Amino acid sequence: MTAKKAAKKAEKGKLALYWAASCGGCEIAVLGINEKILDVANAFDIVLWPVAVDAKIHSIEKMKDKSIDLCLFNGAIRTSEQEYMARLMRQKSKALVAFGSCAHEGCIPGLANATTKEAIFQTAYHDTPTTVNPDGIRPQTETEVDEGTLYLPFFYETVKTLGQTVNVDYYLPGCPPEPERIWDAIVAILENKLPAPGSVIGAETTVCDDCPRTRDEKKITEFKRTWEIIPDTETCLLEQGLVCCGIATRAGCGALCPTVGSPCIGCYGPNEGVEDFGARMMTALASVIDSDDPEEIDRIIREGIPDPIGTFYRFSLANSELRRIALPANGGSDAKLETAEPA
Amino acid sequence: MTEERFEPKIVAFLCNWCSYRAADLAGTARIKYEPNVRMIRVMCSGRVDPAFVLKALALGADGVMIAGCHPGECHYLEQNYKTMRRFSMLKHTLSSIGVEDERVRLQWASAAEGVQLAEAINKMVNQVRELGPLNWSSHWSENGEVETAIERLAEEHADAMEVPA
Numbered sequence: 001m002t003a004k005k006a007a008k009k010a011e012k013g014k015l016a017l018y019w020a021a022s023c024g025g026c027e028i029a030v031l032g033i034n035e036k037i038l039d040v041a042n043a044f045d046i047v048l049w050p051v052a053v054d055a056k057i058h059s060i061e062k063m064k065d066k067s068i069d070l071c072l073f074n075g076a077i078r079t080s081e082q083e084y085m086a087r088l089m090r091q092k093s094k095a096l097v098a099f100g101s102c103a104h105e106g107c108i109p110g111l112a113n114a115t116t117k118e119a120i121f122q123t124a125y126h127d128t129p130t131t132v133n134p135d136g137i138r139p140q141t142e143t144e145v146d147e148g149t150l151y152l153p154f155f156y157e158t159v160k161t162l163g164q165t166v167n168v169d170y171y172l173p174g175c176p177p178e179p180e181r182i183w184d185a186i187v188a189i190l191e192n193k194l195p196a197p198g199s200v201i202g203a204e205t206t207v208c209d210d211c212p213r214t215r216d217e218k219k220i221t222e223f224k225r226t227w228e229i230i231p232d233t234e235t236c237l238l239e240q241g242l243v244c245c246g247i248a249t250r251a252g253c254g255a256l257c258p259t260v261g262s263p264c265i266g267c268y269g270p271n272e273g274v275e276d277f278g279a280r281m282m283t284a285l286a287s288v289i290d291s292d293d294p295e296e297i298d299r300i301i302r303e304g305i306p307d308p309i310g311t312f313y314r315f316s317l318a319n320s321e322l323r324r325i326a327l328p329a330n331g332g333s334d335a336k337l338e339t340a341e342p343a
Numbered sequence: 344m345t346e347e348r349f350e351p352k353i354v355a356f357l358c359n360w361c362s363y364r365a366a367d368l369a370g371t372a373r374i375k376y377e378p379n380v381r382m383i384r385v386m387c388s389g390r391v392d393p394a395f396v397l398k399a400l401a402l403g404a405d406g407v408m409i410a411g412c413h414p415g416e417c418h419y420l421e422q423n424y425k426t427m428r429r430f431s432m433l434k435h436t437l438s439s440i441g442v443e444d445e446r447v448r449l450q451w452a453s454a455a456e457g458v459q460l461a462e463a464i465n466k467m468v469n470q471v472r473e474l475g476p477l478n479w480s481s482h483w484s485e486n487g488e489v490e491t492a493i494e495r496l497a498e499e500h501a502d503a504m505e506v507p508a
Binding site: 292320 | 392393394397398400401414421424425427428429431432433435436439440441442479482483485486488489492493495496497499500501503504
């Protein structure tokens with residue numbers, strides 16, 4: 001059955017899209033399915049889509065529980081308002097999909113977990129050269145004005161994923177998900193051919209399996225940064241010394257980056273069965289270092305990977321086992337903020 | 344009332360062929376060591392995925408020890424060299440996350456080294472006791488007022504929809 005027929009056959013359902021801590025790229029990615037968006041509109045009434053449709057949150061609040069058939073929720077959870085929306089959409093939706101890397105594993109907003117709320121406020125409201133704030137004013141969660149009390153959401157210390165906040169039915173990985181994968185997922189939902197709840201809708205292989213480069217035995221004595229070499233067009237990038245995350249990353253993108261000579265940075269998240277993306281990268285990279293001398297190994301790693309969080313957890317820090325760096329005033333752990341600077 | 348001494352919880356992954364036998368030897372030779380370690384036998388130290396260590400720390404362990412055969416003596420030829428490299432990679436990452444060096448330790452112990460293993464355990468337990476509890480999941484908790492703020496939102500939305508008379 002073609003997707004179009006499926007769309008026609010299925011009763012018209014209700015679709016909601018929402019965004020939390022995200023860049024908006026996922027919204028654009030939905031439109032990347034091009035004219036097929038018309039099939040989506042044929043199959044669903046769109047009840048909420050802040051970027052495209054004028055709908056009120058209050059009207060969602062008044063809907064019966066589970067009356068939305070499908071909610072595609074993108075973005076991580078970093079404020080109390082976003083947590084409220086996550087709970088609301090969970091309550092009103094039959095199927096809640098964590099759409100894209102932010103909702104799935106924290107993504108770039110989740111890298112805020114490599115610093116602290118205090119440091120972020122300091123930078124945003126005081127230190128940036130374009131900030132003019134002579135009175136040192138910071139946003140407050142409550143402000144008294146003549147008309148009454150005004151509220152702002154709480155800004156969390158730690159960015160959470162959607163799955164850490166509410167129960168998620170399906171995960172659609174990618175930063176952003178490729179249009180073809182989005183369409184596959186919509187078709188799977190319309191045809192009711194979904195995998196078990198809680199699973200990732202996507203491939204079960206790695207980016208390496210889609211990569212056209214030739215792979216041989218990997219032996220590395222030095223990791224190289226992307227600006228240090230012009231990689232040849234045939235050989236595996238990791239064999240050329242570049243830290244390519246394809247070995248740990250779920251397929252789905254068609255190996256776009258390594259094909260054109262840029263190492264995979266892991267935006268499609270961990271492959272099936274991997275809980276901690278960074279741990280898998282550490283394991284894989286450790287195996288290819290060509291040295292048995294502890295000191296030399298330390299040197300290769302220290303010099304080649306100056307920013308381990310940014311290298312191993314660029315998209316998955318919030319979803320990693322440890323989720324964030326240690327907070328300074330906690331359990332005697334002393335966070336080394338200077339090492340968390342982007343490389 | 345005296346303050347109770349902090350007793351760290353240490354998870355130890357011991358390889359079947361050397362280190363677990365070293366622990367066995369320590370037992371049969373009645374060598375005493377701190378009871379704070381929870382030992383898990385694995386076939387090789389190379390089996391210890393960094394994810395195991397991270398998970399142990401996230402779930403409440405105060406420290407993790409990985410023990411294996413000496414370099415060059417691995418039952419599976421050279422897997423403990425992989426352990427060595429992986430450990431270096433893991434330490435590098437943990438230090439930027441803010442987990443103290445002493446909390447994760449790699450220890451070589453042959454089947455004859457019951458004494459050395461016991462000493463290493465004692466040393467590590469004391470070091471971690473000095474550092475205090477890790478209590479990692481406490482880093483994730485938010486201010487208690489957050490819940491009130493979330494509950495208030497529904498009311499605010501309802502208020503905003505009301506047309507003033």
